[in-house]
Amino acid sequence: MKRRLFLLSGAAATLCARGDDAAPPPPWLHEEWEWQDEARERAVPVRIYRPREVQGxxxxxxxxxxxxxxRRGYSYLGQHLAAQGxxxxxxQHVGSDRALWGAGSPFGLIGRLQAAAAPSEALNRVRxxxxxxxxxxxxPSLALDAGRIAVAGHSYGANTSLLLAGAAVPQADELALADPRIRAAVLISSPPLHGVPEPERALAAVRLxxxxxxxxxDDIVIPGYRSxxxxxxxxxxxxxxxxxxLAVFEGGSHSVFTDRANTGGxxxxxxxxxxxxxxVAGFLQGVLGDGDLSQLSPWRQRHQELLARWVGPG
Structure with a gap:
């Protein structure tokens, strides 16, 4: 297993090299692993963000x-979550990852996207x-709490999260998709469950x-698919x-929630x-903690002018 540890961003490392003018390191670090699921003969690359100083x-x-x-996308979210404990x-899902954009002829892109959205890949993503x-x-060296685990995702990743969180969809085999270790779900820009019989019933089964x-x-416009x-x-x-x-921001775009800097304005x-x-951090601190979501009320007040709609505490 290949392992890489990243303690500082390049900018921070440069500052630290200056001695007296060094800036303090960020409160988070990240690490990458090149895992392999031998049972499926499928690579599962990952990146983990975690606090620099672990307390409990x-x-x-x-x-x-x-x-x-x-795995390197949504770094702004991973870094913030790590800074919050x-x-x-x-x-990274190798059957539907960034290789789609450069693997072969541009004329084959629609076919590659369709294959990436096939039921077999949707199931593999959950696995x-x-x-x-x-x-x-x-x-054990990571000191993770197995009783406080949430799943989160953006777009296709939100659909993947739904399946892990308990959406009741037919399966090709007996492998259960829902994972009882999951305690909450964060669904960013989640598309509808296209191709799933009785999608309302499938969604009603999610109780987390x-x-x-x-x-x-937040409109999805890719070749062969609109939402x-x-x-x-x-x-x-x-x-x-x-x-x-539910938080609905005014304007934005589908990719505003990625690391892209200019989309959505x-x-x-x-x-x-x-x-x-x-x-995300406030919600998860509440639902994975004592259940107190009162901190979302001041969050709403701070960001009120960004919101077109809010459903939740406060």
């Missing part, structure tokens, strides 16, 4: 990227998360606390979570990211 067992967030993404494990969770919990995040211009922002809200309304919250982009990472 860490709650864990299992993160799934969108189509064409990688979480471990955030970002899993990637379950495999990664098994592996990371088997490392759930946080849904979208934007009024409007209204479908994110419909999914929120259909999900069976007794405890659920040069001014709005960093503000939406800031509000998103604060909301």
């Amino acid at each position: 067992p860490l709650p864990l967030v299992l993160f799934s990227h969108g189509i064409g993404g990688s 979480f471990a955030s494990l970002h899993v 990637d998360l379950r495999f990664a969770l098994d592996r990371v919990l088997a490392q 606390p759930s946080l849904h995040i979208t934007a009024t211009a 409007g922002a209204h479908e994110r809200i419909a999914l929120f309304e259909a999900i069976g979570s007794p405890l659920k919250s 040069v001014v709005a982009n960093p503000r939406i990211k800031q509000a998103t990472k604060e909301l």
Whole structure:
């Protein structure tokens, strides 16, 4: 198993080399592993963000990227969660990752995207998360709390998270998709469950606390597939979570929640990211802690002008 440890960003490392003018290191660090699921003959690369100084067992967030993404995406979220006392494990799904964009002729892109959205890959993505969770919990040196685990994802990754959180969909074999270790779900820009019989019934089966995040211009437009922002809200309304919250930002875009810097507006982009990472951390601190979500009320007040709609405490 190849292992790489990253203690500082390049900029921070340069500053530290200056001696007296050195800036303090960030409160987080990240590490990468090149895992292999031998049973499926499938690579499962991961990156974990965690606090630099660990105090007690860490709650864990299992993160799934969108189509064409990688373990190195959504770094703003992983870094913030680590700074707030979480471990955030970002899993790369090799059948639907960034290799799609450069693997072969541009004329074959639609076919590659369709293959990446096939039921077999959707199931493999869930199995990637379950495999990664098994592996990371088997490392006692990370000091993870097996009783405080959440799943999170963006776009296709939100669909993957739904399956792990208990969405009732037909399966090709007897392997259970829902993982009883998962205590909460964060669903960012979640597309509808296309191709799933009785999707409302499937969503009603999800009973974990759930946080849904979208934007009024959160439209998915890729070759062969379109999905409007209204479908994110419909999914929120259909999900069976007794405890659920929804944040809809004004404007934005589907990719504003990724690490891309300018999409959704040069001014709005960093503000939406800031509000998103604060909301995710606050929600998970509540539902994985004592259940107190009162801190979301001041969050709403701080970011009120960004919100087109809010459903939740306060």
